[in-house]
Amino acid sequence: MRISLNWLKEFVDIDQTPAEVAELLTMAGLEVEGLERRAQDFSDVIVARILDIKPHPRADRLSICQLDAGREEASVVCGAPNISKGDLVPLALPGTALPNGMVIKESRIRGEISYGMLLAEDEMGLTDDHTGIMTLPDDLRPGQSLSEAMDLEDSILEVSLSPNRIDCASIVGIAREIGALTKKKVSMLEIHTEESENLIEDLADVTILDSQGCPRYTAGLVENVKIGPSPFWMRYRLHVSGVRSINNVVDITNYVLMELGQPLHAFDYHRLAQGRIVVKRAENNQIFTTLDEQPRYLDDQMLVICDGREPVALAGIMGGLNSEITENTTTVLIESAYFDPTMIRRSSKELSLTTEASYRFERGIDIEGVDRALKRSLMLISELAGGDIAKGIIDCYPRPWSPPKITLRTDKANKILGTSISTEQMADHLSSLNMAVRIVKQDQMEVSPPSFRVDITREADLIEEVARLFGYNNIPVTLPAIRPAEEHIPEFALRDRIKSMLVGIGFSEIITYSFISPKSADLIGAGQRSDLRSFVKLLNPLSQDQSVMRTSLIHGLLSTVRLNSLRGQNDIRVFEWGKVYIKGDGELPQEKQVLAALITGLGSGQEWYQEPRETDFFDIKGVAENTLEALGIEKAEYKRNSPKEGLDPDEYARIFYAGAEIGAIGKVSKDVLEGYGVEKKAYILELYIETLLSLVVWAKRFTPLAKFPSIRRDISIIVSQSVESAMIVGIVKKMGNGLVESVDIFDVYEGKQIAPQEKALALRVSYRSKERTLTDDEVNKIHEGIIEEIGRLTGGRLREGH
Secondary structure, three states, rough: OOEEEEHOOOOOOOOOOHHHHHHHHOOOEEEEEEEEEOOOOOOOOEEEEEEEEEEOOOOOOOEEEEEEEEOOOEEEOOOOOOOOOOOOOEEOOOOOOOOOEEEEEEEEEEEEEEEOOOOEEHHOOOOOOHHHHHHHOOOOOOOOHHHHHOOOOOEEEEOOOOOOHHHHHHHHHHHHHHHHHHHHOOOOOOOOEEEEEEEHHOOOOOEEEOOOOOOOOEEEEEOOOOOOOOOHHHHHHHHHOOOOOHHHHHHHHHHHHHHHHOOOEEEEEHHHHHHHHEEEOOOOOOOOEEEEOOOOOHHHHHOOOOOOOOEEEEEHHHHHEEEEEEOOOOOOEEEEEOHHHHHHHHHHHHOOOHHHHHHHHHHOOOHHHHHHHHHOOOOOOOHHOOOOHHHHHOOEEOOOOOOOOOOEEEHHHHHHHHOOOOOHHHHHHHHHOOOOEEEEEEOEEEEOOOOOOOOOOOOOHHHHHHHHOOOOOOOOOOOOOOOOOOOOOOOHHHHHHHHHHHHHHOOOOOOOEEOOOOOOHHHHOOOOOOOHHHHOEOOOOOOHHOOOOOOOOHHHHHHHHHHHOHHHHEEEEEEEEEEEEOOOOOOEHHHHEEEEEEEEOOOOOOEEEOOOOOOOHHHHHHHHHHHHHHHHOOEOOOOOOOOOOOOOEEEEEEEEOOOEEEEEEEEEOHHHHHHOOOOOOOEEEEEEEEHOOOOOOOOOOOOOOOOOOOEEEEEEEEEEEEOOOOHHHHHHHHOOOOOEEEEEEEEEEOOOOOOEEEEEEEEEEOOOOOOOEEEEEHHHHHHHHHHHHHHHHHEEOOOOOO
């Protein structure tokens, strides 16, 4: 929010420099992001009186103005049509640098000397008005410096407000803060209005049909107004506040908004059917055209302001085109109300329509300041637009506000802040913020915040206010008195171990958004009843592509691969440790911790000793085995018992250990890759962390070196293509009577010497006893039994010559 320092000084005495004020506010929690100087370099812009105006002899649209510049007369060529003899105008002398960078020079225009330039308001950066030369008040003296004569030198503070400090979204709000910080009294402007004999109750009527959505509605009426431009001082203040000037009545509503923080709306009274105002809910699919000439589609959760026939405004957001103030308006009805913040915020977001009014209403304005803002606007309209103020105001306030009472304990506040502030000091700080304070006992007080401090609801809020006014820089810096944590958190330890292992084998960690598009389930090929479609929807999404919580990490991995491949990076190894969110039957979703890793591109690059090789299924299987072995899980089983969504049904496996499914690996299906625009094959690993946690072997144990020699035997057997090698390895270990130390597959053959539906596996079995030296006879007996059992269970046969 942009704040004029000169405007602030009307409410509180400020002795500090602009920079000191900025520092003061920032240290109190109201960050000043910028400080802008206004009219600081206008020493060469002076007041001049037009003595005579003559047509330019060689240009139809130009005039030659003879000016009284104080000490001397000057001649200036001008093309503005709005000047007259006797007007006081701003004259920029040669050498003047304007805010837009232009430097004024003495020049010859169509053969006539022009000693300087007459200025419009926008050329001096005062407003955005360029309709003509600025006309100055008659009480100024020619030759005066313009900035001194009109007190134009100003400083603009750019204040960044946190969402809870809506009370500071006004000049008065910032003045109250400065007053509390500097212990200065804030002076509120006196409001005087002269009313006519016409009673407002005889002219207008207000009915509230939804008192929950509109707890308070006030209205005032002014007859015989004259619509026209606003005076310079008002247009200047609106301009530096970032508000465009429209006409005097509309400008007054915006002026009061900036001054007091209360949004107002002006209706053309004669365009209100039956002179009525009805506050109620809109109808579903009702169409209403707002002031920006856009049709808005409403629903029954939105609040509208109606006349005797139809809606005339979106409550708390924007007025309607059918009741706007025009140059023909003669009677104005002013609305000043309080609307429910939740309802206004929902409507604003639903309509994608944010205004200065909705910004304030949705955060909670001062319900007790509604009538004061109304009376202030009526006074200004009477002064600047003429007219007669109807007697009285309409004030519908069915449930008046009552201040809450909050207990503040001195010892608790000091304990939290690390200070030793006395009860009296705390009471003094809070009183300076217009809070009613009653000391109950030596270390306890009862505090009632004012109506404009809607953010003060509990003891912690009061403690924060004490800290702000005491000064954050006055709070001593201390280290918290805590003992170093000794507790072992398994999930964190597991995360660190897995991350370290994956980084060590060439993976890079990525962190992707938890918000994804609901279309991701279609891209992954999820079934209609799949958990991948059990999305948790966001109430206020950034976009449709980020409107639900992710149900899988695969979306983030493949999106990252596509992003990198578009930039020429095709050999990728990435992983992510994160949560997925599955919508359940309860109020909260299921949150599951998952590790997902992906590899694509080359498994090994070209070297002098090897040819390049593309990544395949066994690369990702190796990653899974290495990861699990690092966790002490050495006998995991890889089964293809049911296809996994998103993976190729011919190249996948689910990972089991001790009967529990702990993950999955596989090749990403062709359809999924095409959906994400990924050209190269990709392989994915998923590990389910919650299941893994109970299986991890945290302590590594030393295994003594073997005392007795091993005996090795090879088996070369032909089996059907459908027989998995894991089944054969299992048979070997089962039949080994505890003497099989290891089983390694060292060759797989598929070719002309065997049937197309068959494959030949070569296994090396190592036998060893921990208690004695094995003999060849007993090893041969066990080995033959293993071969016989493999043949019986798989239908396999020994390969000839073995």
